Amino acid sequence: MSNSVSRREFMHLLGSTFGAGALVHMGAALSLMPNTATAASLSFAAPSPGKEKVLVLGAGISGLTVAWELTKAGYDCTVLEASNRAGGRVMTVRSGDVVDEIGNRQVCEWDDEPHMYFNAGAARIPSTHRNLLAYCKELGVELEMFINESKTAYVQDDAMMGGQRIRNGEMSTNVRGFLAELFAKSYTNAQLDEPFSDSESEKILGLISQFGDLNENMLYKGSYRAGYVSGGFLDHGVQKDMIAFKKLMQSQMLRLSFTANEGETGPMLMQPVGGMDGVIKGFTRALGEKVIYKAPVMGLTLKEGGVEVSYERDGVRQSIDADFCFNCIPSHLMSGIPNNFPSEYLQAMKYIRRGEAYKSAFQAKQRFWEDDDIYGGISWINAPIQQIWYPPHGIHKDKGIVLAAYNFGGGMHFTRMTQEQRVEAALAQGEKLHPNYREMVEKPITIAWHRMNHMLGCSGRWGNNGGDWSMETQSFFNRLQQATPGGRHYFIGDQMSYHGAWQESAIASAHWALADMDQRVRAQA
Amino acid sequence: MIKVVGLSVSLLMATIGSSAFAQANSEYYNDHYCTTCHGVDGIGNEEVSAPRLAGMEVWYLQRQLESFRAGIRGTHKMDLQGIEMRAMAEDLSDASIKDIVAWVGTWEFKPAPITFAGDAEAGKALYTACASCHGAQAQGNEAMGAPALAGQNDWYLATQLHNFKKAYRGRQPGDRFGSQMIVMASMLVDDTAIENIVSYINTLGR
Numbered sequence: 001m002s003n004s005v006s007r008r009e010f011m012h013l014l015g016s017t018f019g020a021g022a023l024v025h026m027g028a029a030l031s032l033m034p035n036t037a038t039a040a041s042l043s044f045a046a047p048s049p050g051k052e053k054v055l056v057l058g059a060g061i062s063g064l065t066v067a068w069e070l071t072k073a074g075y076d077c078t079v080l081e082a083s084n085r086a087g088g089r090v091m092t093v094r095s096g097d098v099v100d101e102i103g104n105r106q107v108c109e110w111d112d113e114p115h116m117y118f119n120a121g122a123a124r125i126p127s128t129h130r131n132l133l134a135y136c137k138e139l140g141v142e143l144e145m146f147i148n149e150s151k152t153a154y155v156q157d158d159a160m161m162g163g164q165r166i167r168n169g170e171m172s173t174n175v176r177g178f179l180a181e182l183f184a185k186s187y188t189n190a191q192l193d194e195p196f197s198d199s200e201s202e203k204i205l206g207l208i209s210q211f212g213d214l215n216e217n218m219l220y221k222g223s224y225r226a227g228y229v230s231g232g233f234l235d236h237g238v239q240k241d242m243i244a245f246k247k248l249m250q251s252q253m254l255r256l257s258f259t260a261n262e263g264e265t266g267p268m269l270m271q272p273v274g275g276m277d278g279v280i281k282g283f284t285r286a287l288g289e290k291v292i293y294k295a296p297v298m299g300l301t302l303k304e305g306g307v308e309v310s311y312e313r314d315g316v317r318q319s320i321d322a323d324f325c326f327n328c329i330p331s332h333l334m335s336g337i338p339n340n341f342p343s344e345y346l347q348a349m350k351y352i353r354r355g356e357a358y359k360s361a362f363q364a365k366q367r368f369w370e371d372d373d374i375y376g377g378i379s380w381i382n383a384p385i386q387q388i389w390y391p392p393h394g395i396h397k398d399k400g401i402v403l404a405a406y407n408f409g410g411g412m413h414f415t416r417m418t419q420e421q422r423v424e425a426a427l428a429q430g431e432k433l434h435p436n437y438r439e440m441v442e443k444p445i446t447i448a449w450h451r452m453n454h455m456l457g458c459s460g461r462w463g464n465n466g467g468d469w470s471m472e473t474q475s476f477f478n479r480l481q482q483a484t485p486g487g488r489h490y491f492i493g494d495q496m497s498y499h500g501a502w503q504e505s506a507i508a509s510a511h512w513a514l515a516d517m518d519q520r521v522r523a524q525a
Numbered sequence: 526m527i528k529v530v531g532l533s534v535s536l537l538m539a540t541i542g543s544s545a546f547a548q549a550n551s552e553y554y555n556d557h558y559c560t561t562c563h564g565v566d567g568i569g570n571e572e573v574s575a576p577r578l579a580g581m582e583v584w585y586l587q588r589q590l591e592s593f594r595a596g597i598r599g600t601h602k603m604d605l606q607g608i609e610m611r612a613m614a615e616d617l618s619d620a621s622i623k624d625i626v627a628w629v630g631t632w633e634f635k636p637a638p639i640t641f642a643g644d645a646e647a648g649k650a651l652y653t654a655c656a657s658c659h660g661a662q663a664q665g666n667e668a669m670g671a672p673a674l675a676g677q678n679d680w681y682l683a684t685q686l687h688n689f690k691k692a693y694r695g696r697q698p699g700d701r702f703g704s705q706m707i708v709m710a711s712m713l714v715d716d717t718a719i720e721n722i723v724s725y726i727n728t729l730g731r
Contacts, residue, residue: 102558103612298565332572336564350572416608451609453561456573 042511044073044518047323048525052076055309055322057300058329059291060088062492062506064283065135066326067290069514078320079287080311082296083454086284088328088493089121090503092275093361093445100453101446104419109443110363110401115394118361118401119276120447121458122503123389124148124269129504131511132279136272139282146271147392149261150377152227153369156432157382160251161243165433168379170226170243172257173213177220178245180212253382260380264502273393279503296454297329300339300489307488326513328493328506330354330457331480341484348480351473352495355458356450358411360385360404360426362441367400368434383429384413402441404430408501411458415448422446460495469498481512487520558613559629567632569678571640574606576681580634582665585672586626590614594622597700601693606684636676636731641683641724643717648725651718654709663729670702675730679723686710686719 052075056063059081067077083100085091095112098105099120110116124146125132136143151169187205196204205218213223222242229238248254261267272278284291298317299310307325310317327334331349341349369375369390376392389403404426407414414422423444430437449458462473477498483490490513497505559567562575569577578586592598599611617625655663658671665673674682688694689710695703713719 102561103609103615296560332570333561335572336560336562336568336570336575338565338568354573416605418612451612453558456561 042069042514044069044514045522045525046074048521051323051521053306053320053322053324054078055080055307055320055325057297057309057325057327058082058088058493059086059280059284059293060328060493060506061090061280061283061503062494062496062510063326063328064280064287064291065507065510066492066514067287068135068283069510071287071290075324077287077290078322079291080295080297080309081291081293082329084293086291086293087121087277087280089449089455089458090276090280091120091447092277093118093120093447094275099445099447101448101451102453103451104446104448106419106445108445111399113394113397113399114274115391115397116363116399116401117275118359118403118445119271120359120361120445121449122276123271123403124265125271125503126264126266127268127270128264129502131507132504133270135507136279136282139279139286141278141282142273143270144273144393146269147376148265148267148269148378150374150390152373153377153388153390154379154433155251155253155256155381156379157251157253158432159382160253161247163432166243167227168377170240171248171254173223173226174220174243174245174248175254175257177212177214177223177242178248180208180214181218181220183208183211184214184218251382253380256380260378271393297337299337300325300327300334300341302340302484302486302489305486305488323488324517325489326492326510327489328491328495330455330493331460331491331495332457333454344479345484348476349491351476352460352462352480354450354456355461355501356409356411356415357458357501358405358407358414358446358448358450360414360422360444360446361401362404362426362445363443364400364402364441366440367394367397368436368440369402370396372434379433381429381433383432384410385426385429388430388433404441404444405446411448411450414446415450419444419446459501460493461500462498481509483513483516483520487517490517559625562609566635567629568635569637569681571678571680574681574684576678577635577637577676578629579632580676581629582667582672583626583630584667585665586629587622588670590617590622590625592700595699597697597703598694600697601688603691603693604688607688607694634676637678637681639679639727641679641720641727643720643724645721645725645728647718648721648723651713651722652725654712655722658705663726673730674726677726679727682723682726683719686713686723690719 054070054075054077056067056077056079059079063079064086067079071077093099093108094117095108095110097108099108125143149168151167151172153168154165155168155171156163156165184205187208208214209218212220213225214220220242222239224237224239226240229240231237292313295311295313297309297311301308306321306323308319308321309325310319329337331352332354335349374390375395376390379388380386384407385405387403387406389406391400391402394400405414414425417425423446426444427438434440449455462477463469480491481496492506492509492513494500494502494505494509496509499505559578562570562573563578564570564575567578569575589598593607593611593614594617596611598604599607601607658666658669659674660666663673663675665671685694689703689706690713692707694700695707697703713722
């Protein structure tokens with residue numbers, strides 16, 4: 001390697017240091033935040049006479065969106081929901097709630113207080129999710145800030161520094177220091193593709209120095225940003241020792257310093273006060289009796305000019321005819337319900353794979369993290385639990401609910417365990433982040449979305465092995481997104497989005513279907 | 526050790542017939558768990574790997590539930606679907622099993638959709654060995670403890686033949702019928718043989 005590098009070479013160097021994936025991830029997170037049109041621009045034509053009946057299958061957020069928008073437009077909407085609650089994977093667990101996992105029912109026995117809850121599914125609202133935010137505003141859902149990143153939370157990896165936990169801020173400060181020193185050493189004006197003037201170069205070097213807190217020789221020797229060992233206010237602060245990059249790079253979680261809090265999970269994030277199901281309650285308050293609970297769909301028939309749906313209620317089969325039907329039942333459950341969908345629909349439904357995400361939570365007997373300078377944010381661990389979340393709400397109260405695991409990829413690891421095994425794994429791994437964890441937590445709740453009644457999966461996955469989007473995937477997606485022939489039935493939900501697992505995705509899919517239907521209605525008017 | 530305290534599943538299952546009831550804190554739970562995976566009226570659902578139950582023999586439903594409960598089925602770590610079923614069956618009481626069977630047993634026989642297109646003619650020859658227990662028309666034989674195969678999901682039959690062949694099923698202590706199936710499945714030399722025999726079964730009893 002030469003003493004100076006061009007920008008191209010530098011990017012190459014960065015890439016080979018962190019893996020190309022790190023750069024792609026970072027770039028994607030920064031520049032490809034999905035955007036949706038604003039909800040305020042929605043305006044649907046009134047129904048044609050005799051064509052007012054709308055049936056929504058599933059009270060997930062996409063279904064509720066359709067029901068609310070079409071109710072406002074003058075349609076007669078009915079929502080059929082199989083379970084006792086609306087919201088689907090927008091689910092908040094509190095005292096007394098039943099977690100209806102098949103073969104592992106749990107009853108939540110946490111203290112009954114407003115801050116003692118756990119968002120078992122959707123848990124964060126990015127400030128760019130403008131439709132969801134617009135509904136929160138319209139439906140009177142009070143929001144507060146959600147803290148995703150805390151520099152005082154921990155990072156732990158058995159492969160790094162003998163498994164010693166370090167503060168998130170130690171990781172990021174020392175990595176930045178190393179990178180800045182690397183930038184400074186590599187910076188040679190003459191070899192840049194676009195040379196800078198001397199004063200510009202001075203500014204650039206100043207920026208590099210500030211980026212990594214370099215000393216006057218443009219070397220990184222540690223920084224107060226990583227925290228003090230002691231003192232700082234009434235005596236001179238003793239800075240923590242610098243951690244050599246070589247030690248940090250042993251951890252696969254290194255890239256987290258740059259990606260975990262960027263893009264959609266970057267500031268600012270929000271949550272409804274009192275639990276994410278506040279969003280759902282906003283919709284169900286507005287819809288009133290239009291939502292029928294405990295009414296599983298038993299059959300769906302596409303007919304000339306409409307749809308007939310049979311369902312069960314109190315053990316009795318009933319059927320409803322509707323002019324339009326919007327369906328957010330997960331495609332893998334719809335396959336077990338008799339229907340007369342065209343074969344190309346059935347084929348496309350089969351293409352979607354079931355998500356496997358897993359979460360768990362404990363009641364903490366004390367807010368032990370606050371004694372450790374942590375107020376919200378996430379600790380990361382290179383173990384199946386992956387994360388521990390500290391509640392940003394209920395600060396300084398006696399107790400709190402900690403998220404004890406969030407395995408968003410290979411959640412089957414926990415799903416296949418017994419409840420006792422899941423809990424022991426969470427305790428054993430959590431102890432690496434907090435030595436007194438086992439003594440501090442109690443009353444576990446586990447959420448294996450793959451096994452939850454009426455769900456049997458987390459967000460639908462279209463991409464094959466790692467999310468690639470092939471021509472085949474695209475053609476199946478397009479097929480399923482379109483209304484069935486005749487324009488009377490739409491699949492909706494985050495399963496009908498390019499970017500699943502967000503409430504905004506589900507709402508966007510609903511808006512797409514509504515716009516398509518509206519166009520047809522206007523064309524026929 | 527922290528343990529979750531919850532209502533036992535047996536308590537729920539004892540109330541089959543009513544679709545729901547309220548318990549502490551007005552929470553609801555649905556006692557019709559079977560249909561979530563196995564589909565409306567037990568028609569089966571390939572997308573969640575749950576076989577057709579519609580029209581399954583009552584004696585076999587009962588034996589299979591008891592086998593899952595006892596850990597004779599669904600305990601091998603490679604029996605992935607069996608593990609899911611085992612979790613469901615583990616805490617069932619005798620009364621609950623009876624209730625479930627009484628409910629599921631009312632579902633009308635509906636042959637599962639055919640998804641295999643193997644060489645049924647080649648499968649016919651292989652099936653001769655099966656016929657002595659499962660019947661020439663794969664109609665099943667209670668006296669032999671052999672369930673009907675006709676009309677069952679072909680992918681499910683193939684999965685279980687693989688499971689028996691690899692002894693993921695059949696080797697647990699007390700699995701009298703499964704151990705016989707290990708011997709029988711070992712005669713199917715490869716995947717093609719399994720596909721062919723299942724394709725032949727697809728031609729029976731429809």
